[in-house]
Amino acid sequence: MADWAKLGAKTKREVLLARAFLAAVAEPPAPALAGFVARHGPQRVVEAIQRGKAPPDVMAEVEARCEDVSAEQLLDATEVAGARLVVPEDDEWPHSAFEDLAGAREVGLPEVAEPIALWVRGRADLATALDQAVAVVGARAASGYGEHVSAEFGHGLAQAGFTVVSGAAYGIDGAAHRGALAAGGRTVAFLACGVDVDYPAGHGRLLRAVAEQGAVVSEYPPGTSPRKHRFLVRNRLIAASGRAAVVVEAGARSGAGNTANTADSLGRPVLAVPGPITSKNSVGCHGMVRSGRAVLVTSIEEVVEAVSPIGSPGPVETVGTHRRTDGLKPHAQRLHDSLRGMEGASADELARDCGLPLGEVRALLPELEMSGFAVRSDRGWSVAR
Amino acid sequence: MADWAKLGAKTKREVLLARAFLAAVAEPPAPALAGFVARHGPQRVVEAIQRGKAPPDVMAEVEARCEDVSAEQLLDATEVAGARLVVPEDDEWPHSAFEDLAGAREVGLPEVAEPIALWVRGRADLATALDQAVAVVGARAASGYGEHVSAEFGHGLAQAGFTVVSGAAYGIDGAAHRGALAAGGRTVAFLACGVDVDYPAGHGRLLRAVAEQGAVVSEYPPGTSPRKHRFLVRNRLIAASGRAAVVVEAGARSGAGNTANTADSLGRPVLAVPGPITSKNSVGCHGMVRSGRAVLVTSIEEVVEAVSPIGSPGPVETVGTHRRTDGLKPHAQRLHDSLRGMEGASADELARDCGLPLGEVRALLPELEMSGFAVRSDRGWSVAR
Secondary structure, eight states: OOOGGGSOHHHHHHHHHHHHHHHHHSOSOOHHHHHHHHHHOHHHHHHHHHTTOSOHHHHHHHTTTTTTOOHHHHHHHHHHTTOEEEOTTSTTSOHHHHHHHHHHHHTTOGGGOOOSOEEEESSSOHHHHTTTEEEEEOOSSOOHHHHHHHHHHHHHHHHTTOEEEEOOOTTHHHHHHHHHHHTTOOEEEEOSSOTTSOSSGGGHHHHHHHHHHSEEEESSOTTOOOOHHHHHHHHHHHHHHSSSEEEOOOOSSOHHHHHHHHHHHTTOOEEEOOOOTTOGGGHHHHHHHHTTSSEEOOSHHHHHHHHSOTTOOOOSSOOOOOOGGGGSOHHHHHHHHHHHHOSSBOHHHHHHHHTOOHHHHHHHHHHHHHTTSEEEETTEEEEOO | OOOGGGSOHHHHHHHHHHHHHHHHHSOSOOHHHHHHHHHHOHHHHHHHHHTTOSOHHHHHHHTTTTTTOOHHHHHHHHHHTTOEEEOTTSTTSOHHHHHHHHHHHHTTOGGGOOOSOEEEESSSOHHHHTTTEEEEEOOSSOOHHHHHHHHHHHHHHHHTTOEEEEOOOTTHHHHHHHHHHHTTOOEEEEOSSOTTSOSSGGGHHHHHHHHHHSEEEESSOTTOOOOHHHHHHHHHHHHHHSSSEEEOOOOSSOHHHHHHHHHHHTTOOEEEOOOOTTOGGGHHHHHHHHTTSSEEOOSHHHHHHHHSOTTOOOOSSOOOOOOGGGGSOHHHHHHHHHHHHOSSBOHHHHHHHHTOOHHHHHHHHHHHHHTTSEEEETTEEEEOO
């Protein structure tokens, strides 16, 4: 693709108009249109559509709206919404995040076709923001536990330098964004409606804060209302944007489960946070771990480990606490156990109690005394307190 | 081995005396002694020890106590304790549970050597009780959540016909026993002290109830006090007795983790119950799942599935709830989403909203009306409520 910075203003404008038209004319995902655009470029595809000369599968995707869409009006509305249109020709386009969507479309997963263009509201450069990102998703009707964990993960991942990607919904999504914001980090929200639509209604302030420290992104033109199926369609952008998808809480059947499946089919690790088995909010997470679709994670460190290049150091198992007697050999520990259970015992009594040969007990006792585990008195041997 | 029922009373008495002596003279596990007994039988081994003619590794295991142990006194004390001595020659010996311990000793795991004999207090026949058993173990300092889950699992497994095996400790163990008792099922407690010792002190009543509906079992002679290392040694009997070991709650470093590792090395499935990642009581369970040592389980059905013969039916994933619109094809669902977002819309408006060709929308609307998803009025199309 040509270097965006070197293109003249007129050419840029032509590309933007063409992409705006194409993004608005078909309901995403539009696999036939996306493939046609990938092969011929946006301007030629617009021409073909307007002359009714595009292939039938493309025409079926654009037929309903092609009379109504005005690219000029779309770019005006974009400006009014305080947004910009980001296109694949632009340096700001997050190629590394989305090229797997095009690849999946080509190998027969039309439902995850790449977006034609993205409307972006926010300060962050999208390519930079999504270069090192982790998706954190989960149930809207989350538990207090789930919201707490999501906020902690959002905070910790942002502190570790990752952009937190989510869907701005109530519950887990909102908590993840808020955690990242509180850490002063970057966060990106992908919407199932226009970037100028405050949805959910109670998250208007949150969305403005996300735009301040990151970006609010949508493949739907400004003014587009949310629709049920758009949430599922939008999920593929979240799944593709993260190096991994962390599912904090998910019921038996959930949008987060859908995002996780898409992430999995795109080759992104799916990480699931466990919870009480008595909570319906963790049923989906546990099911993913049991079926092998997700890896169980319990800390930010484990998430970072999962998205770090293979071979980078990181402990898998939680380290237990160290006890003073850990250094003792098995027989010395056994003798120490007997000392703990007796008071002023002879070597003979200790040998019978722990079942070790008397000679060995006589040799071990001074060793335990020297290392501060046993004390000798007139009454006999006792454990050192 | 000879048929126990056909042996004369005198021979039985000889075997019991020999086994009682051998069980008491060495501190378990006594791998050299166990191997020597497996090769030569208990009576000949007692003779060899008393003449000082046993191999040096065996003599080292028995040296400290061989002057003090009186087999006759042990059998008297057994009777006084209301217990019986169960030996491998006896039909009541749970061969299927313990033969893997002998096998592990032979291939170089001396720390899990088989017991020489077992003291049993309780009504249940030990072989029958342990024929279909599941070990349920976990932290002493359990959370309310952990105790609740443990009691539920104990109850459900007992109802499903399994004997619940545990260690009678406070917390998870006690809750598992109590759950099984409440279900009127069978439960077996393995102790790290004599079967006549109420340990922990607050569980005296529980242990009597376990003996009523199952068995209280120990490889330590009556009167033996608990010692720290004896809990770890006892754990191998719990691990070997269950077809699987369920860990309900375990900290980063715990006895339950030790039981799980032993179960794993004996080829028993280890099943771990997840919990909140904010609880230190679940750190061990989560670590086992992450390292692949344990399978995550969230219900009694999943435990039963894990211990059932391969090929028996059982769903792995929790089934989600079914929605009315599940039967609709993708485009019909998309149109239905648009109907939900509009009120009294024309086919044309609906086509533009959902991005489907007008002809297709016109064909789908009557279908949705017939199946009760859409209604037509003077104002246009709306969703059926």
